[in-house]
Structures are given as structure tokens and as C-alpha cells.
Amino acid sequence: ESSIPPAVAVFQELAAGPTPAEEAAGASSSFSPATADAVSSVTQTGGVLTIDLGRIQAPNASANPDCAGAAMTASLTATAFQFPAVDRARYLLAGSCEDFSETMQTEFCEFDQPS
Numbered sequence: 001e002s003s004i005p006p007a008v009a010v011f012q013e014l015a016a017g018p019t020p021a022e023e024a025a026g027a028s029s030s031f032s033p034a035t036a037d038a039v040s041s042v043t044q045t046g047g048v049l050t051i052d053l054g055r056i057q058a059p060n061a062s063a064n065p066d067c068a069g070a071a072m073t074a075s076l077t078a079t080a081f082q083f084p085a086v087d088r089a090r091y092l093l094a095g096s097c098e099d100f101s102e103t104m105q106t107e108f109c110e111f112d113q114p115s
Contacts (some may be wrong), residue, residue: 008042017079030071047087
């Protein structure tokens, strides 16, 4: 039994990347053991789930770093919207929306639940 709230545990697992067994089965991710401790906090106010990744390194993608940031953001968003009470996901790096957008090379740090 864990005292970690479910949403925090889910994002910690995501940030750790695939397990060796998952990798052996063909799973891949922009998250890895290097990002395992990235989740600083997960909070919810109303329908807005805010995930602060603390200080994560820029995504590592040898071919195209834009794709790595997009893949990380897509993984975060899919994970956030698995919770029924979440209407919007907001991502921060060390409390900053701007830092998240710059590091992930995305225009936004907030995403609405698709209709």
C-alpha cells in the first residue's frame, strides 16, 4: 500500500520510462530512467490537473528533438486525460509554463480534454 496519491504515482511511472520487460516487448518512450525523478508535483484544482516536472533535461532525440518534446507532451496529455475529472492539463518546469514550452519546443503548456 502506498501513501502516494494515484495521479502522482501514475506520472512517476510514466516519467521512469518503460521497464526492461516493456522494452523487451517493443515499448519505447521519450521518458527514461534519466527522467525518473522528474515529477515534482501533481495537483488538481477543479478540472485542471497541473503537473510540475521540476527540472527535466531537454528531450533527447538524436534525429529530431522537436519530435521528442512532442512525444513527451503527448504521453503526459494521454496520461492526464485518463482521469475522468480532468478537463485541462497544465504542465510546468520548476513552476514555469514558459520553461516547459521552451524545453519541449511547444507553443502551449495547457491542453484541453478533446471533445
